Amino acid sequence: MNRRHLLQSSAALGLLGTLGGLSGCANLVPSSARVVVVGGGYGGATAAKYVRLLSDYQIDVVLVEPNAAFVSCPISNLVIGGSKTLADVTSPYDKLQSKHGVKVVRDHVTGVDAGKKTVTLASGGTIRYDKLVLSPGIELMFNTIEGLQAANASGQVLQAWKAGPETLALRKQLEQMRDGGVYAIAIPEAPYRCPPGPYERACQVAHYFKQAKPKSKVLIIDANPDVTSKGPLFKKVWANDYKGIVEYMPQHKVMAVDAKSSTLKFDVQNDVKADVLNVLPAMRAGSIAVQTGLANVNNRWCGVNYINFESTQAKDVHVVGDSIMLAPLMPKSGHMANSHGKVTAAAIVAELSNLPINPRPFLSNTCYSFVNDKLVVHVASVHQYDDKDKTYKTVPGSGGVSTEPNELEGIYAWNWAQNIWADTLG
């Protein structure tokens, strides 16, 4: 209640934006808002909703997002495995607007002027902000692997790492593959989006093959020296449940793709031929972050001050989600991005209200992987802000993984998905 009064007095001083007067004009892009959020994934949509919630709906928020609906990457491997549909992992953006008063603008942002504090839209307009939240996700660096750009553009070699049409296309390739065929997934060196994701996908494809095409094989071609997440659990599943189907090949860095012969080429090892190639190249912050110079760590990830996720490059620009330079042991996950969004939203509400920001925020992460259509393993962690070293640190003795794949966590995993989708968008 007190906070509301404080914000209302700010409004009385003329500090608030003019969005309220435009609320009846659904198609009008506002020229100004106190907070503009770019990108409606787990990080951005959560930040947009929680700026509204934590300010008692006193701070205007515009969310710029090109897609008509949110398609979740978590759980999308089950679409590839065949036990979920793309509709199951798709949620609309309309509740952000109808329930929480976030103005959702369906567009791309093509430029950011941190000096004038404006963003430019692909359609031509500009929006002025007091605080900008950038949640651009990741860009797949197709050019780091020879031949991959063209092979992906033709639809032959898919990534399906941004859930959507490619998720369905990959499922179709697997359905059309002959029994006795080979599916190969190539994993880039860490850090990449969703550390356990490729290994979960391998399990999903193996689960499908085991039922429908038992003579087929899954090759996991990993640029890393070992499985990057839940290693002992995944390896046990491959050895016990997918014996003769899954083969794990560490330290294999793909250098080139020959689409014509459906072959992967490496720096040292022999070529690998497969019927279905699923190649994940190295990743970096979404292109808008690279274009605007906000990806200031190796021109790849966005450096942020972890206490409020403000860019180390530009004042009043906050960056959340997979595109940031992570603190140690922090994964690039949807759950983590949602947590970033909340800490950022709270800091922005405090800063715009002239209140102190929380000096000791913390973040949580829980990440479930389905090893078939029912059994799940998880990894969980808690990251406390350390004000001396100005970073997040995991707490010794906290966090951990499942003891073994189990059905109870299969139920929790699906409920987690539904609850986090509602928490992010509903």
Added chain:
Amino acid sequence: MTRFLQVATVMWSAFFASLVHAQTTAAALHQRATAAMCANCHGTDGRTVDGSAIPALVGMPKDYMLRQMQAFKDGSRPATVMHQIVKGLTDAQVQTIADYYAATKR
């Protein structure tokens, strides 16, 4: 002089009141944001989707929640994830979270 003192006193009181006001609002904001770290799994303001096996926290009595958190921590209540999460939280954070959900109406 007396008038000056009166004005000064009024101004000081107003300043002090605004200071207290800012502290309480900051505390409320930080509390809500801290409790929001549970919402990823337990729903916004502790309200889960219909049919969720993950329990709702909204309106949960404080004493009950504190007991459960302690039981997760010492292992007397088995869990899949919560025993690993609660070990990462400070006692003050657990108290703040328990206070928030107990005070939030269903």
